[in-house]
Amino acid sequence: MPVTSEIKPSVAIAGGGLIGRLLAWRLSLQQFDVTLYEAGDLSTPGGACWAAAGMISPLSELVHSEAEIYRLGVQSLALWPSWAEQLEQQSGRQVQFRHAGSLLVAHAQDKSELLQFQRELQGKLNDDISAHVQALDGEQLRQLEPALENFEQGLYLRDEGDINNRRLLPVLLSVLRQQDVALRERTPVSCSGYQVEHQEGRVRFDCVIDCRGLGAQQQIQGLRGVRGEVLVVQTREVELQRPVRLLHPRYKLYAVPRPDGRTVIGATEIESEDMSPISVRSTMELSSALYSLHPAFAEARIVETRVHCRPATMDNMPYIHSEPGLVRVNGLHRHGYLLAPALAEKVEKLVTKQVLQVA
């Protein structure tokens, strides 16, 4: 049902991370009067979404998570191309959504990892996986990624994609400005039904959406931070066309190519809410795994390190809670870009329903 322009319902969104920005964009397109609160700066976001690599890989993630994550991921993957296009048209800038699939490789001595991956996928998907996963020999692998000279086997997951989050988040911000979303930076808030509270007082809204990530820890029982560490390296010597995951008995490594010869390497997963800089051990693990992907990475320069804690629930599933005047969405864990569009749609529906009921 269209919302008429005379009585624009007001919505407050707390948290200017990925899901907060997407919701602010979607809801302001629907002619809601949107106010976005962010505890830090919107131009240099501090959240997990800024540290992430931006992979959208429902199949690779399915192995470590529940079938629901896959289902939501497939939904998101269907939404991303049109959302990306729409954002590019509105902003005149690129967000670099790439739908080139992803590759999984393992060294000869760890090749049972590939088998284990296929078996787990088969078990979870309960479906013929050959439609989604293609086993490659060395030659086929190098047709897709000439740089992967040291590998004789791999898996190609052609449906997967990724998005350049360092482009997407600023583009979203500029679009929010265009759409007259009220932006309240450096304003930590607490959320309750129909109400946002900050230092200067309380503000009433027709609906409040709380997507503050770990900022909402006091309100969501069992919400924890999972530390993730990421390296960004730069070299002209190795060029990848798509995200590559290296399977190893102990380390999980992905390498996501970005413009200017940069590659984002991640990510550790440590049960800790420690936000201090990357450890030497993690740097060694990530860089030695990277080196084993291609020896020329040895001369790459480490241009950036990123550390953040992913907001996660105890079952590692996304959290959506709705009560009169308040919707909370949280716990996207390691699946921010994978889940955000699907969850944003869900929340959008919840909010629209709530506001219309009140009206």
Next chain:
Amino acid sequence: MWWRRWSVDDSKRLIMNEQLNLYGKNFNSRLLVGTALYPSPAIMRESVEASGAEIITLSLRRQSPEQQQGKMIWDYIRESGCQLLPNTAGCRTPREVIALAEMSREIFQTDWLKLEVIGDDYNLQPDPYGLIEAARELVKRGFKVLPYCTDDLVVCRRLLDVGCEVLMPWGAPIGTGQGLLNKYNLQTLRERLPDVPLIIDAGIGAPSQAAEAMEMGFDAVLLNTAIAKAQNPVVMAQSFRLAVEAGRSAHAAGLMVKRQTASPSTPTLDMPFWQQSSSKALQD
């Protein structure tokens, strides 16, 4: 009837009464499990429950323990009510081990410690020299040390000499799921150290391997990856619980001795017994 005297109920009681005693504390379960690598903390906790384990290991090497940044997950694990067995996974020198052990004792309020000193980064093989040195110091400091060691008899003896009361020899390298790789060595340990609680730690991939360890007379089994990496960790945890119980009661019941040839347990009636041994040859 005679067989009533040996009903399942009796034998169950017989075995249940025989608790696992480690450092003066009794346990009903002979399965120890780790808390790492699960798809989520919730599945970890459900799996621990399904395994029936009363002792669980946990690692804090990478969680900046000095700042208590992993408190949330530690509390979640603690709620299981199990005896916590903090480990020193990831340590390579006795000095590192001791610092971490002291921190663990303070955080978890327990002097129990699974001692790990890694000698090789690829297969995470224990360093026997570092192990003995660290164990000596930890015992002095009042820790109840359960060392993760290789299956070498002399190393095991040295660990006992420095004051370890329990030993945890490997079945195979950590996370490999290869089972009991050197049964000869393991059998030697069991025979030569009959009164020492021996726990097979690491390398167990399937319930059958856990049962085998128990049938050989080992006191308990410790594992993590085989459950955590199963497609259904909770059901696998239950499977391991059953396997460990089966192996233990089989050991108590007394396994038959293997025979050299397959032989029918009742005579083949239509053939004179002196011809039976050659019947197979005749058929061929």
